[in-house]
Amino acid sequence: MPRKPVAACQDWISHAKTADGIERIEAWFQGNAYAMHRHDTYAIGRTLAGVQSFNYRRGRRDSLPGNTIVLHPDEPHDGQAGTGEGFRYRMIYIEPALFQDALGGCALPFLDGGVTNDPRLAAATETLLQGIGHTLEPLEQSDALAELAHALAAVAGQPRVRGKGDYLAARRAREYLNANFTRTVALDELEMITGRDRWSLSHDFRTYYGTSPYRYLTMRRLDAVRRMALSGVPLAIAAADTGFADQSHMTRHFVKTFGQTPGHWLQVVSAVRRA
Structure with a gap:
């Protein structure tokens, strides 16, 4: 079903139907969207409207409509509107393990700039960055992820050799x-x-x-917290049930990972659900 319109003055995030290993969102923000944070997935997206600005790897990046955004796991970044008009974008968060399925043990591809106009990546992300009302079939998703993994490796100029490690x-x-x-x-x-x-x-x-093993463990806990919070479980209970020492411990990790407090994240996600 198409997303219902939300009042233009209200920030919102809308999530696609959950699929193994990936998370797909579409969002609109005005002003500051996210504090500096990092997560253990690739974040690959496309700006749909406005100027999407963020600090990444020692500099400010500005993504315009049609640009492809590629953020590597564990790289700190924030997010805000580059103009007073706000910005709209789609993003897919991909577990590196899915790229490893396609790359077969090669080191993960790395693109330094954060924003690119490379037509290979624009083409390779077209399926995955469709409107979130589109449900990806399992084979469709698998093929698209493989295409994207190889496109990233090609654009990064990465030789197809196995990484040094076990x-x-x-x-x-x-x-x-x-x-x-x-x-x-x-x-x-x-x-x-x-x-x-x-x-x-x-x-x-x-x-x-x-990412590191501990960061990976923490992210699995935070993923579970988000699922529980969306189903109505109080944050204190969700924190305890997922291995955090207490709610404040969980909140500190949540802000570092998503750039928002759990309460604010629930507010912007719920804006679409209430509309």
Whole structure:
């Protein structure tokens, strides 16, 4: 169903139907949208209207309608309107593990600039950045992700060679963290199930998944908090049930990751639901 109109003065975020490994949104903001934050996914998007401005890798970037935005995992960035008219955009957040399925253990592709006009990336993102009312079929999503992974590698000028590290160890660690994110995971547990010492494993994990094991664990907790909050679970209970020490501990990580407090995030997400 098409998104219902929302009053122009009200910020909003609308989410597409959930799909494994990706999150798709469309949003409109006026003024400051996000404080400086970072997440463990690729954030790839397109500006639809206005000027979308953000600070990224030592400089300010301005994305105009039609530009493609590519933000690498764990790279700090913020977000705000570049003019008084506000901005509208679509974004897809992609787990690096999905790109690894296509790249087969190569180091993750990296683009430095944050904003690009490269026609290869514009074409490769067309399917994934459709209107959020469009539900991607599983094969459609898989093909589009593979196309995007290879386009990113090509634009980055990355040779198709395997990364220097133990990909299987990193994958085992990721699977273990997915299964145990609601509790404290000890370093010796990861060393035992991967056969790697903690320093080598940290390097492996960053090479293949773009972030550290602890950041990955924290993100899985925050993903669960968002799902629970949207279903009406109080934030204090959601924090406790997902392994955080308390609500304030969860809130600190939430702001660092999404650039908004949990309460404000719920407000802008709910703006579309109320419309």
